[in-house]
Amino acid sequence: MATPTEGEPFAEAAGEAVQSAVMSVRLIMAIADAVRRQQQRQKKGTEEELPPAEQAATDAKEELKDLLPADISVALLKGADWPQLAQQMMALKKAGVDLEQLLPRVGEIAVTVRDQVAANEQRIARDGTGQWEKLLRETLPAGPVREAILSSPTWPDIAATMGRLDERGVDVRQILADAHDEGLGVDRAIGKVLAAGEAPPASRDALLSWGPLTTGLDTPANLDLGDRVRALRQLSISLQENERYVRLVKEAMPGREQDANLMVTAKQWPLVAARMAKMESEGKPLADHLAGLMKDTSWEKGPGTFGSRLAHAAAHVLSHPPGEAPAVGRPVVSTAAARSQSSTVGPIKPHAVKGAAPSERGVAPHREAVPAAKSGKTR
Template sequence: MATPTPGAGDAFAEAAAEAVQTSVMAIRLVLAIADAVRRQQQKMAGKEEELPDAEKSAAEASGEVKRLLPSTFSAALLEGADWPQLAQQLMALRSAGVDLETILPRVGEIAVTVRDQVVANAERVAREGTDGWAKALRETLPAGPVREAILSSPAWPEMAATMAKLDERGVDVRAILASAHEEGVGVDRAVAKVLAAAEVPTTSRDAKLSYGPMTTGLDIPKDLDLGDRERALRQLAISPSENQRFTRMVREAMPGREREADLIVAARQWPLVAARMADMEGRGAPVAEHLARLSKDTSWEQGPRSQMGRRLVQAANDALRKSVGEPVGSGPRVNTAAARSTSSSVGPIKAAAKGAAPATPGVAAHREAGPAVKGGKTR
């Protein structure tokens, strides 16, 4: 056997230690997401609980962690400066109805995968800020309580920073997010059960009314709340800076018509327009080129002044959905009220057809709108 070169053992030990620390970082991220879901569920029920006593939690949680996680990871967690806070999160999850004997072993499996990725992959530098990871969430996780809980959590900036560090070390962060989403769904259901809340949210009025051309192809949560703009943008994974940029793009597309551009942005359905723009950007479509048609085709000017905002939103959506060469407002119009009344769907989100692979993992896109109702007998 060849004699190791001087320092080779130290380098190997360093790499192994880094792999363990990165795995522990991933464990913290998954548990932070689980705790964010717990907080969100309890907050919505008006029963958010404070974290339990740190000292007592540390004593109780240490045994669970040692028993349910590989010793390498449990030792690193217990030695960490943030262990008391992590122990509080674990005990709060248990108190809320989450089975630690189920979630911790699965978190351990995620940590093992991360460790192996760090060892196998050369370190690379790919720094992304919070906005980049908000986009990754939109593309990786389906709209719903888990994604909203992450983006609304006070710990979101820290989570985004953790994702960036994991990514720099060669870890497949999207795979971790997909796994964390499954755990988050379990946490959401467990906490909901304890709070005697429904596991599946009732389809909101906004989600029902938005069904049709405004949401075709988009990932819309069943409890969409357009009455709370900040929350609606969060539900659709549109970050504040993205919202500002999309607002600026609309204004730049309508030079000399700032008032009309502001009517689009001020409209109740603006978050859906912004979501359409984000979806197009994710597919590499020329958003600005589509929006420019609002100045070229001004058919939205025709009609009562009081309904200008509504017509502008429809025109913006048409401009974004249709090919650049196709005139805005052309083609048959769909009576969405009639479509809803005859649809067997219970909400705006339908599972993808069998045999068709989704564009991104974990995303359930809004099904395509059906054809316009032909003439004939009506009820």
């Protein structure tokens, strides 16, 4: 879309469209910067300082050449917040992000926004009360990007920008989905650079939880199960979602609500809730899986606390097709295997650790076979 010349009747609307595109660029860069900060906090315990504004503005201007549409690029450079945006861009580059790969994709998103606004003849009123956190949780999957956005000190500004874009007729859900993909790229790029240095060890909770409770989940290496609210936030679960999962468990255990209460107050409960959230996002029937808790009640007796045993049993039935979960065996945590895998502080990617620590060096823990309880069979 060419920029209209002075005096054209649509000049004002076109100018608004370009400004909306600029806002989308700022939103995506703010999300990318939030991911950068999160990565550095997790792996180094602190954020790297932003480069000097004046030098960053000069360097970033060079980076923008031919990477963004001319009208959007000019509008960015004229914006009052250009020095801050430039600092974010150069901080990302310093952290290991290839701006020549990132900026063209951001430009494509900005062009889409610009054209959406230009085609929208009148603004539409915002629906609802601006529950942007709810929209974010509905749109983005649980993981490092969503956690970085919601835990960022700039989240209120990000939410306000989403509201303004929505008022101008922009599909904010699509913007978030596109920004999420770029955020993952930023997460990986920065993770590679930071992983090259020495990283602090995984938390005790992350080590002790390694095994059936965390198989297939994105669990942060600094997991803090001692703080229930923080643990739920680390696992990208809202308090409202947690309350719903608690209700589902109680409904699956009619007449044994007190037992269910012991499970949901157990230290391991956030991991069970995280598994339920993952399954729900995949469209799996939680109620059918949880029904297995009443079919195999071997969790009533055994080592450990009652709530802990029931939490492991819940993770067990959730990890198998309804009605096909084998008898529950005693979970064994391989702390040695966990330590050998905890080279970074970022969210741990899905692992399939199911059994005890390997008896020989060099054998990956996820290759170990797990004997079915009392069956005498081995793989």
